[in-house]
Amino acid sequence: MRIDQIKVIRKNLKLQKPYAIAGRVIDDVENICLTIQLENGIIGYGAANPAPEVVGESPIEAEDVLNKWVLPRLKGRDIRGFLGLIREFQQLIPNNPGALAALDIALHDAYGQWAKIPVVDIYGKHFDELPTSVTIGIMNVENTLKEAINFYNDKFTVFKIKTGDNPVSDVLRIKALRENFGDRVTLRVDANQGYSSEDLSYFLNETTHQNIELIEQPFRIGLESDLLVYPETIRRTFCADESLKSTKSIFPWLIEKPFGIFNIKLMKCGGILNAMDIGRIAELAGISLFWGCNDESCISITAALHAAFANKNTKYIDLDGSFDLGEDFVNGGFYVKEGKMGIYKDRFGLGFINDEFKLP
Incomplete structure (x- = not known):
């Protein structure tokens, strides 16, 4: 079955509300959408929102590379060889994970629809649903509690708290959340490379009894070995995020293990196939998986869910990246019920419906 048409567009997608992370405020996101149409009319959807400060590629650059x-090179190729096509383009555009992710996702979706199976079943499904964390940006204690209460009222019970600007304020926020909710909620922390050694030690000491599930990327890239001074029991809760990009980037962390958790983002690693490679290596090394995202279209969020559910060492997901979008390229793909995310068992590919496609 031949690939007949390929289209790519770039669009700025507004967020319903801005949020703060260490060092900046986010109020809109630029995404690209790639469609692959087969000769029988099937359309596969891919999308990407690479973060230039993390992977050195912008959505504009991703769009240019795709075009x-x-x-x-893609038109006229046979979708039945989609895995080989992805490997081919991994070699051709190795430094463009955003472009590669959009292509990889669209090819997976098109093949799954053609083969009449969900994408997760290509690799083997280990989960039907998992609870996702929802993100609370950097804000004062009062607003943190307001945000958390709103999420809790919407049945979300796993909160990821953005930290890294001020460890004293961070501790106050964590303690206020635990005091307000008790053990009814799970708390995760994302420092976004914002802590020094002194900051992290202070934060850990002050939150010893707050039952924090994990801490993402405490230190800047290049300082990962400094985490080895902490006991192994604590390092198991440290999660590599910005330090983990391509498949090759994980190898330094497999022996000394400054991190007990790998955060996989399709926008960093270049799509589902590379993510599956990382997942398998992590499984062999006894490292848990935490699936994350940027502010992305539900297209790439759904793809990340399929990949997460196909890895048995998946332990955490943080795939709320499309929840706050004021607009999107498509609808569908996944559902959210009482804080858990799942994919539709009776839909092929990634589960989008053609008449929901909203590209001009």
Whole structure:
């Protein structure tokens, strides 16, 4: 079955409400959408929102790479060889994980629809649903509690708290949340490389009894070995995020293990196939998986869910990246029920419905 048409567009997607992370405020996101149409009319959808400060690629650059390097080489190829096509383009555009992710996702979706199976079943499903964390940005204690209460009222019970600007304020927020909710909620922390050694030690000492499930990327890239001074029981809760990009980037963390958890984002690693490679290596090394995202279309969020559910060492998901979008390219793909995310068992590919497609 041949690939007949390929289209790519870039669009700025507004957030319903801005949020703060260490060092900046986010109020809109730029995404690209790639569609692959087969000769029988099936349309596969891919999307990407690479973060330039993390992977060195912007959505504009991803769009340019797709138009110049991918589209001319993809038309007329057979979708039955989609895995080989992805490997081919991994070699051709190795430094463009956003472009590669959009292509990888669209090819998976098109193949799944053609083969009449969900994408997760290509690799084997280990989960039907998992609770996702929802993100609370950097704000004062009062607003943190207001945000958390709103999420809790919407049946979410896993909160990821953005920290890293001020460890004293961070501790106050964590303690206020635990005092307000008790053990009814799970607390995760994302420092976004914002802590020094002194900051992290202070934060850990002050929150010893707050039952924090994990801490994402406490230190800046390049300082990962400094985490080895902490006991192994604590390091198991440290999660590599910005330090983990491509498959090759994980190898330094497999022996000394400054991190007990790997955060996999399709926008960092270049799509589902590379994510599955990382997941398998992590499984062999006894490292848990935490699936994250940027502010993304539900297209790539759904793809991350399929990948997460296909890895048996998946332990956590943080895939709320499309929840706050004021607009999107498509609808569907996944559902959220009482704080848990799941994928539709009776839909093929990634589960989008053609008449929901909203590209001009």
